[in-house]
Amino acid sequence: MASQISTRLFTYDYVVFGNTGDTPGWVTFDPRVYGMEPLSVMAIVCNNKLIYGIWGDTNGDDGVNPRVGEASISVATLCFGHDLDGAVGFDEEQILYIGFTGAEAVPGTDANWRAADEKEFQSSIAKLGDRLIQRIGSYW
Numbered sequence: 001m002a003s004q005i006s007t008r009l010f011t012y013d014y015v016v017f018g019n020t021g022d023t024p025g026w027v028t029f030d031p032r033v034y035g036m037e038p039l040s041v042m043a044i045v046c047n048n049k050l051i052y053g054i055w056g057d058t059n060g061d062d063g064v065n066p067r068v069g070e071a072s073i074s075v076a077t078l079c080f081g082h083d084l085d086g087a088v089g090f091d092e093e094q095i096l097y098i099g100f101t102g103a104e105a106v107p108g109t110d111a112n113w114r115a116a117d118e119k120e121f122q123s124s125i126a127k128l129g130d131r132l133i134q135r136i137g138s139y140w
Contacts, residue, residue: 012113013121014056014072015042017097021061031055035101041129043098046079051122052129054111055099074118100132 018031032038036055044051053075079095105128112124 012056012072012115013051013053013074013078013118013125015044015053015075015097016057016059017042017055017099018058019060020058023061026061030058031099034099036099037101037103037106039107040100040105041107041125041132042100043096043129043133044075044079045096045098046094049079050133051075051078052125054107054125074121078118078122098133098136100135105132 017036018029020028020030038055040055042053042055044053053072056072107125107128110124110128112121115121115124
């Protein structure tokens with residue numbers, strides 16, 4: 001059962017966004033302060049691609065190296081292919097994470113939480129993501 005659960009979690013296209021910490025001088029960022037809801041859709045721009053993920057967690061205190069965004073292996077695979085795993089990631093600062101505010105950014109049961117792979121999960125949230133990305137133009 002545990003292996004089924006860990007395999008299932010591997011397929012979710014999730015993003016770790018925001019951070020908390022107690023180190024003196026530590027800069028924190030809490031997306032909820034700006035109206036983001038937990039489990040909301042986020043846009044990820046990477047490797048000349050636009051994909052979507054789910055805001056699933058925040059980073060803890062990394063000492064002198066605060067991290068605001070990182071993503072699951074499934075997002076890394078969609079962005080950069082299958083050469084990445086838990087030990088070999090992408091550390092360049094060439095990824096843009098865009099968070100969306102409001103309850104309408106949360107897919108709820110529209111997301112296929114039981115998807116067989118990252119592409120199936122991606123297709124279940126893409127329609128909402130496309131609609132949310134259109135909101136960006138209204139702010140400029």
